[in-house]
Amino acid sequence: MSHPPTRAEARRLLTAKRLLRQDLTRYGLALFGISGLINILALTGAIYMMQVYDRALTSGSLNTLLALSILALGLYLFQGGFDAIRAQIMVRIGARLDKRLAPLAHRVAVDMPRFGFSTTEALERGRNVDTLRGFLTSGAPPALFDLPWMPVFLLFVYALHPLLGAITLCGAVVLSILTVVAEIRSRDLTQSSQQAMVQRNIAAESNARSADALVSMGLVDRAVRRFETANAEALALQTRSADVNATISSISRVLRMILQSALLGVGAFLTIGGHMSAGAIMGVSVAAGRALAPIDQVIGNWRGILGARNAWVQLRETLAAVPEERSYLTLPKPQASLKVEGLTVASPANGRVLLSDISFELSAGQALAVIGPSGGGKSTLLRALAGVWPALRGTVRFDGTALNHWEPARMGELVGYLPQEVNLFNASILDNIARLSEQRDSTAIHAASAAAGVHGMISSMPEGYDTQVGSHGSALSAGQRQRIGLARALYGQPFVVMLDEPNSALDAMGEKALNETIRDIRARGGIVIVVAHRPNVLSAVDMLAIVQGGRMIAFGPRDEVLGEKAGRVVVPMEAASGLAAGVA
Structure with missing residues (x-):
């Protein structure tokens, strides 16, 4: 699709692709490690509550309570620091991605109108980089990086009591099934709504470019009606997609509340029976909530995840149109x-x-x-x-x-x-x-x-x-x-x-x-x-x-x-x- 680049430009494009792969690998490993530290430190709340209920309250020692509180405060500060570092890394990944890929995407977008694409379609290809950068600074990536650490919290709950661990695991499985349902129900709707929005924008662009003719011949109302038709179709698809995501998100929240209540109830039953301490009930509640939070966040951000995935697929197609480097002879200026x-x-x-x-x-x-x-x-x-x-x-x-x-x-x-x-x-x-x-x-x-x-x-x-x-x-x-x-x-x-x-x-x-x-x-x-x-x-x-x-x-x-x-x-x-x- 694209016009062949110069030798210097081709080298720059290939270098950008290679450096981007290196950036994603290096930053990905760093983010995985930092996410591990954040999730381990997230056990602070559960352990703190257990120690307060089982140690400080039973002993009546203010020194013990003070020591536990200071330790918890320090760990919370470390967790917040690592969380901020992770967010900053995500912002920098987005900026580096934009710096590496935006010129490549824009190069192809400039050529697209020559090959029968509308200006709006070309601009949409260029906006894919913006979509990805916005996704990287949203709440979805942290949730995705937290998902692999779910077993840590499940094992913690299981260590307190196997029955509570089994209940938490069942909740995680149900929420995971909801995520799959969200993928199946939303994928086609999201793609269709994005395509409809492109057609809506094409209609708007066409009207703006033809303003003189529309006004002079009294065609503004007709043009607006055509835009309204395209806009209504786009809105209908967006509404259906939003309804699906809202329904699944609501079900997810209700299931989490039911699960939290079930854990408290079963924990109280086990405590009454002498199978676990009262502090463990609070620890289980906090740890189970942390275990299920990434799935809930992924479901809540599912539209953004699908949008980013579609943008990445289109961006890969766009980058595939950037030709590889080729050499040119240095020819004299033609004159014959x-x-x-x-x-x-x-x-x-x-x-x-x-x-x-x-x-x-x-x-x-x-x-x-x-x-x-x-x-x-x-x-x-x-x-x-x-x-x-x-x-x-x-x-x-x-x-x-x-x-x-x-x-x-x-x-x-x-x-x-x-x-x-x-x-x-x-x-x-x-x-x-x-x-x-x-x-x-x-x-x-x-x-x-x-x-x-x-x-x-x-x-x-x-x-x-x-x-x-x-x-x-x-x-x-x-x-x-x-x-x-x-x-x-x-x-x-x-x-x-x-x-x-x-x-x-x-x-x-x-x-x-x-x-x-x-x-x-x-x-x-x-x-x-x-x-x-x-x-x-x-x-x-x-x-x-x-x-x-x-x-x-x-x-x-x-x-x-x-x-x-x-x-x-x-x-x-x-x-x-x-x-x-x-x-x-």
């Missing part, structure tokens, strides 16, 4: 040609073939305009050439070297890409043009903005290049976003500049600047590929391709293609009516 051989592209969302058997070649200094009816495959062609969508078959070569042989970090030297829908980074204009580079080249930034004809517009803003564009460039108009996106595509003088309808939001002055930009790229030995719906851009190119129905039905010098094919292809209305004017 772009060659496409039998390129076939399918939709990542449904597998439908959108482009079939596309072949052509461009040399340095050439500019190609791609025209054709809407939905014919023009934008798909640019996505494939830029590496945004993978090729089903065929090869794209820069100076004879296949696209997948170039190191991804150097793709900026190969390609400048302006998509049809320009989404800017949530950063400053300067950072957007510099492609978020940490080492900004002021000269290159100015050259790119000047070439895109946007330097004057930026300079006229109160904060100039430091202006924050907002999420997806929401602080700017469509034309401003497009021109800044063009400057970003031109930054660093890439060999091939691909522009998808770059003049769709430009005025006459912007279109004139665009044509000058295309001529400048050709003059410096670059290649331009531009998808055109408006004819004015044709005057700046020397090559023309017509894409229709997923096939390239014509390719060649602009004037020849226009002369031979114009009457045989259904071109966009605006382009058809203005071809001659655009070329003139």
Whole structure:
């Protein structure tokens, strides 16, 4: 799923996985040992009560009571200290997990929309790390670490009297069966409710993105009703899941109270019969409660445990999509040609073939305009050439070297890409043009903005290049976003500049600047590929391709293609009516 990483990045990803395994092993052993100390010290209460009832009260010695109390206080403080250390370790495991895995998960999440996933689904994959970190700082992990130490308390109760030990063991078995029932009843409901919440969030995101259309055409109520339907389904599943967990938790609490009362009653019976001391009754009550507490806590946190498990499963799937390290040759920047051989592209969302058997070649200094009816495959062609969508078959070569042989970090030297829908980074204009580079080249930034004809517009803003564009460039108009996106595509003088309808939001002055930009790229030995719906851009190119129905039905010098094919292809209305004017 993911685009191949650079050598340095691949090493970092593999190192993160290895270090995470080491962290979990080291911290897991430490937590197991600390949990043992905590559970042994938890016997303090039971032993203290037994000694107070059987020793201090019978002897009437205040010194004995004081000594026992001081000793118990010290042990309680040690238990609290170890408990705090365990909690701190869990917090640090969560932080280290986030530090190790969040970049890997985010890398795959960034790629997911290219492969047919919604933005919401991609973000949900990234949130799995947050879910796991939240789980590690909840009450569930301590309960899970306390479970292996249950036999210590069962043996303690059994040592006081076998009958009481048997009753406690039966209670533990019943509560364990409840845990299994909770797993069976909750697993599918939890997964279904999580999936329903994703669909609900997708509906909310879709409405937010389409706000202009919804408001202008009076469709807000309809959109809200669709959201309400998705929300109601998610809430229904969440309610059913919560009902199951609440019922089982209530049964667990009732059984614990019954068991505690039974132990007190049987203990009193044994004490009356002279089989055990009165202090042992209190010791049994405390020790049995401690023995059963982890199971009760696990049942109470079962939804969180299931959520964390589902998050871990999805996270493992996400990490499996991170490719292993591969080596790349250090190739010189291309400067001669772009060659496409039998390129076939399918939709990542449904597998439908959108482009079939596309072949052509461009040399340095050439500019190609791609025209054709809407939905014919023009934008798909640019996505494939830029590496945004993978090729089903065929090869794209820069100076004879296949696209997948170039190191991804150097793709900026190969390609400048302006998509049809320009989404800017949530950063400053300067950072957007510099492609978020940490080492900004002021000269290159100015050259790119000047070439895109946007330097004057930026300079006229109160904060100039430091202006924050907002999420997806929401602080700017469509034309401003497009021109800044063009400057970003031109930054660093890439060999091939691909522009998808770059003049769709430009005025006459912007279109004139665009044509000058295309001529400048050709003059410096670059290649331009531009998808055109408006004819004015044709005057700046020397090559023309017509894409229709997923096939390239014509390719060649602009004037020849226009002369031979114009009457045989259904071109966009605006382009058809203005071809001659655009070329003139």
